[in-house]
Amino acid sequence: MEFIHALLEYTFLQKALLTSVMVGIICGVIGCFIILRGMALMGDAISHAVLPGVAISYMLGINFFFGAVLTGVLTAVGIGYVSQNSRIKNDAAIGIIFTAFFAIGIILISLVKSSTDLYHILFGNVLAVRSSDMWITLIIGIIILAAVYAFYKELLVSSFDPTMSAAYGLPNRLIHYFLMTLLTMVTVASLQTVGVILVVAMLITPAATAYLLTNRLSVMIFMSAAFGAISAILGLFLSLIYNLASGAAIVLVSAFLFALAFIFSPKQGVLFRTIRARKAKSAIRDKSYS
Numbered sequence: 001m002e003f004i005h006a007l008l009e010y011t012f013l014q015k016a017l018l019t020s021v022m023v024g025i026i027c028g029v030i031g032c033f034i035i036l037r038g039m040a041l042m043g044d045a046i047s048h049a050v051l052p053g054v055a056i057s058y059m060l061g062i063n064f065f066f067g068a069v070l071t072g073v074l075t076a077v078g079i080g081y082v083s084q085n086s087r088i089k090n091d092a093a094i095g096i097i098f099t100a101f102f103a104i105g106i107i108l109i110s111l112v113k114s115s116t117d118l119y120h121i122l123f124g125n126v127l128a129v130r131s132s133d134m135w136i137t138l139i140i141g142i143i144i145l146a147a148v149y150a151f152y153k154e155l156l157v158s159s160f161d162p163t164m165s166a167a168y169g170l171p172n173r174l175i176h177y178f179l180m181t182l183l184t185m186v187t188v189a190s191l192q193t194v195g196v197i198l199v200v201a202m203l204i205t206p207a208a209t210a211y212l213l214t215n216r217l218s219v220m221i222f223m224s225a226a227f228g229a230i231s232a233i234l235g236l237f238l239s240l241i242y243n244l245a246s247g248a249a250i251v252l253v254s255a256f257l258f259a260l261a262f263i264f265s266p267k268q269g270v271l272f273r274t275i276r277a278r279k280a281k282s283a284i285r286d287k288s289y290s
Helices: 002-009 011-037 040-049 051-060 064-084 091-111 115-123 131-150 153-159 164-167 172-188 195-211 217-242 244-265 270-289
Strands: none
Touching: 002 011, 002 217, 011 040, 011 131, 011 172, 011 195, 011 217, 011 244, 040 051, 040 064, 040 091, 040 172, 040 195, 051 064, 051 091, 064 091, 064 172, 064 270, 091 164, 115 195, 131 153, 131 172, 153 164, 153 172, 153 217, 164 172, 195 217, 195 244, 217 244, 244 270
């Protein structure tokens, strides 16, 4: 009741709730494709590599969205270029490029901003979200959801079977960079909410939770978006009531939901798999005795 009362009374909390719910939804949606393509490390790379773009935006006095998207896309292109034009494999290229960008970002922000501002960029502070940040997040969210809806079939085929996708004439590389652009936009939208460090958790954990509960991509997307939104709401509640870091609280709720699915999922959960294994052993034992 205290949370509901505060939500009705304080505008900053309403903006925080709308922003965090949208971030949870779009992270959940894009995270499904990241999980299916085995690109969790790429999500981590882009989430860290947007930092110099944020710093440059502060220097130029413009919204951090523009600089962050630019450096995020440059990171994805750079990783692809290095891995395709050298003996360096993709995971090594990711490690080289994103750590370099991240280091540049830390140096730039330390030069132009205080350590407190750096802390908020790294770990998020949704309770301090401004109206402009909220509207940018909502607009980014609508664009991302519309793009996934419009190109759902292409993303579906290329995620499950790139060879078949190429046989159909789909441009796999272009689809890859399209998805990387969406991933960059999700990362930028999440900066104020969970920060650079924790955004990868919101990209991966809700999608992984849904992956344990269904085998259909369409259902997985809706479930992942729901888990992301629920994590955002409950995390914001815990943050306000117990004076916790908002980004960390949201991520911990998401991790708790994953733990529940990991243990109690009817098909993939540890508990039910153990029960089925014991029943199978018992049936084999009974047949051997008979």
